[in-house]
Amino acid sequence: MNLLLASTQYGSWTPPLYSDHGGSIDKLVDVIHVFMFVIFIPWAIFFGYCLLNFRARPGHKASYLPIKAKVSKYAEVAVAVFEAFLLLGMSMPVWAEYKNNPPASDQRLDIRVVSQQFQWNFHYAGPDGKFGPTNIKLVSASNPIGLVEDDAAAADDIVRVNECHLPVDKPIYMRLTSMDVIHSFDFPTMRVKQDAIPGMEIPIWFRVDKSATTDAIRPQMKMTVPMAKAEWYKIRHHVAAVDHKVKDEVVLAKGADLGVDLKKGNELLDQLRKKGLAELTLEPRNPLEIVCAQLCGNSHFKMKAQVMTHTEDEFKKWVAESSKKQKLETDF
Amino acid sequence: MCKKTAIWILAGFVSLTLATTGARADNEKGTAVVKGKVVFEGEAADPKPLPKMDADAVCSKAHAKPQADQGTIVYKKDGNTIPFVFVYVKSGLKGKYDAPAEPVTLDQSGCMYHPHVLGMVAGQTIQIKNSDPTNHNIHSLAKKNPQFNFAQPNAGMVKELKTGDTFNKPEIMVKIKCDVHAWMSSFIGVCTHPFFDVTKNHENDGGDKTKRGTFELKNLPAGEYELEAWHENFGTVTQKVTIKDGETKEIEFKMGPKKSGDASQKMKEIIVKENGELANQTNAGK
Numbered sequence: 001m002n003l004l005l006a007s008t009q010y011g012s013w014t015p016p017l018y019s020d021h022g023g024s025i026d027k028l029v030d031v032i033h034v035f036m037f038v039i040f041i042p043w044a045i046f047f048g049y050c051l052l053n054f055r056a057r058p059g060h061k062a063s064y065l066p067i068k069a070k071v072s073k074y075a076e077v078a079v080a081v082f083e084a085f086l087l088l089g090m091s092m093p094v095w096a097e098y099k100n101n102p103p104a105s106d107q108r109l110d111i112r113v114v115s116q117q118f119q120w121n122f123h124y125a126g127p128d129g130k131f132g133p134t135n136i137k138l139v140s141a142s143n144p145i146g147l148v149e150d151d152a153a154a155a156d157d158i159v160r161v162n163e164c165h166l167p168v169d170k171p172i173y174m175r176l177t178s179m180d181v182i183h184s185f186d187f188p189t190m191r192v193k194q195d196a197i198p199g200m201e202i203p204i205w206f207r208v209d210k211s212a213t214t215d216a217i218r219p220q221m222k223m224t225v226p227m228a229k230a231e232w233y234k235i236r237h238h239v240a241a242v243d244h245k246v247k248d249e250v251v252l253a254k255g256a257d258l259g260v261d262l263k264k265g266n267e268l269l270d271q272l273r274k275k276g277l278a279e280l281t282l283e284p285r286n287p288l289e290i291v292c293a294q295l296c297g298n299s300h301f302k303m304k305a306q307v308m309t310h311t312e313d314e315f316k317k318w319v320a321e322s323s324k325k326q327k328l329e330t331d332f
Numbered sequence: 333m334c335k336k337t338a339i340w341i342l343a344g345f346v347s348l349t350l351a352t353t354g355a356r357a358d359n360e361k362g363t364a365v366v367k368g369k370v371v372f373e374g375e376a377a378d379p380k381p382l383p384k385m386d387a388d389a390v391c392s393k394a395h396a397k398p399q400a401d402q403g404t405i406v407y408k409k410d411g412n413t414i415p416f417v418f419v420y421v422k423s424g425l426k427g428k429y430d431a432p433a434e435p436v437t438l439d440q441s442g443c444m445y446h447p448h449v450l451g452m453v454a455g456q457t458i459q460i461k462n463s464d465p466t467n468h469n470i471h472s473l474a475k476k477n478p479q480f481n482f483a484q485p486n487a488g489m490v491k492e493l494k495t496g497d498t499f500n501k502p503e504i505m506v507k508i509k510c511d512v513h514a515w516m517s518s519f520i521g522v523c524t525h526p527f528f529d530v531t532k533n534h535e536n537d538g539g540d541k542t543k544r545g546t547f548e549l550k551n552l553p554a555g556e557y558e559l560e561a562w563h564e565n566f567g568t569v570t571q572k573v574t575i576k577d578g579e580t581k582e583i584e585f586k587m588g589p590k591k592s593g594d595a596s597q598k599m600k601e602i603i604v605k606e607n608g609e610l611a612n613q614t615n616a617g618k
Contacts, residue, residue: 116514117511118469118511118512118514119512119513119514140401140403140404140565141382141401141402141403141514141515141516141517142380142381142382142383142401142403142404142515143380144383144514144515159383160383160384160386160387161383161384161385161387161513161514161515162387162388163384163386163387257389260389260390260393260465260466261390261465261487262465262486262487285389299469299481299511302467302469302511302512304387305387306386306387326381326384326398327381327398328378328379328380328381328397328398328400329397329398330379330400330534331409331534332379332405332407332408332409332410332534332544
């Protein structure tokens with residue numbers, strides 16, 4: 001079977017993988033496809049045989065009658081019993097074992113994910129490890145999840161819109177819920193997918209690979225684009241991966257983006273062409289994202305959260321920095 | 333031939349005069365003015381910042397500093413006045429008013445709506461434009477008028493909603509939200525007449541801080557009116573005004589945090605506690 005899988009190279013059709021459990025999911029997908037293939041071939045041969053053998057032809061009427069034999073009846077019952085055994089005896093215990101054993105609460109990072117039409121809100125407990133309570137009536141432009149800000153536990157909470165920060169190599173325990181309709185939390189590079197349902201809090205957990213910090217992934221996704229083919233629209237979410245030089249002069253520094261608007265972006269590309277730059281070496285600004293896999297309607301696709309993965313230390317720094325209250329500088 | 337033309341022209345003039353005099357009863361305008369300010373009673377909380385816009389580079393680059401949630405602004409240094417209050421004549425007007433020919437504009441720039449609160453006459457054209465090079469989705473949560481929900485994925489896009497499309501019935505207020513950036517909100521007051529104003533804010537005070545939180549209803553016919561002031565977080569306040577031709581009256585609306593005991597507050601509240609269990613609390617009488 002491994003030989004067959006290797007020859008299909010099915011794995012290259014899936015997104016890059018950065019979680020420790022994702023390999024077994026990919027393997028399961030592969031195994032299911034092999035089994036489906038194994039069933040499909042004899043079934044297709046039998047189907048073709050029946051089509052030819054029982055067709056109408058000169059001197060022969062088409063036959064539509066099914067087989068009437070005891071063997072097939074027993075075979076059908078046997079298949080049903082076997083499938084029941086697979087489901088009740090094999091699959092459900094494994095699922096129960098998995099779902100009833102979440103990572104220990106003192107070792108994991110809890111994040112509440114509150115989905116809404118149409119964005120992902122991420123709620124972190126902050127340094128005190130306690131989530132402030134929420135109340136749907138307090139939801140406003142400045143308080144997307146309706147955090148009860150007077151509550152002591154809420155004082156250092158962090159709420160981010162479409163922006164998720166994760167430490168690597170630590171169990172992440174996400175509690176999914178929704179403020180309005182059913183959303184489908186999909187984190188393809190971690191092989192995590194779970195519906196978020198209003199009125200329920202559904203936990204999911206995973207661990208990001210130790211080597212999969214955003215800063216480490218970015219260079220892995222490096223690509224080169226010839227200047228002649230560079231279109232701002234296609235590369236607007238990328239940044240320069242290296243210092244671009246023409247005759248020792250840096251024309252586009254490492255990390256610089258290509259402008260956030262069409263006009264300025266095109267002007268920049270024109271300038272670079274005039275200066276004689278041959279090609280761009282780019283990497284994505286943010287390689288990881290969470291999307292919504294709910295397919296109904298025309299708006300779930302807009303729910304995209306940027307994910308930043310950090311080392312444990314960097315993450316602690318981010319928490320310390322972000323838990324401070326945002327200050328407004330105004331003249332009123 | 334000449335005589336006939338003259339008669340026709342004369343007839344035309346007569347009918348035009350008749351038509352305009354007939355319409356005057358409807359589109360009646362006067363010379364009275366009601367102006368004043370909306371003031372927060374008591375100690376107002378500090379304005380709150382909008383959530384970080386970092387997920388969308390276009391939004392985060394548009395603002396060097398965090399932006400204030402417009403619904404939480406009270407000018408504490410300038411007399412506790414409140415901006416973004418919609419002040420309009422609730423009742424007392426006689427006759428009907430036609431929608432002006434020129435459209436009102438709702439602009440999306442820097443991932444915020446401009447203006448945050450606006451008024452229009454039912455049936456007036458509204459122009460919605462996107463000045464941001466990012467995708468915005470304009471979703472009207474109207475209750476009496478037909479809702480709409482469409483995207484403007486790029487800068488420079490303009491959509492005109494004309495008479496018949498939406499906003500043909502009076503409605504106080506219609507909330508507009510962006511389905512991509514949920515901190516974006518705008519409120520539209522749809523009136524049957526042009527006597528409304530939005531209290532001035534720090535962006536349109538023309539450099540004069542004393543103008544913040546003030547409004548002015550011009551060209552009112554003499555009469556007795558009920559005025560209402562509406563604010564997204566502080567609720568509504570009404571006041572009666574009697575005014576004569578040529579008179580200018582100054583009034584003040586006082587608002588506070590939403591009064592407890594209204595119907596929505598009496599509802600059973602569900603608060604999600606830290607450990608995820610649901611705790612039921614009754615807020616009645618608080």
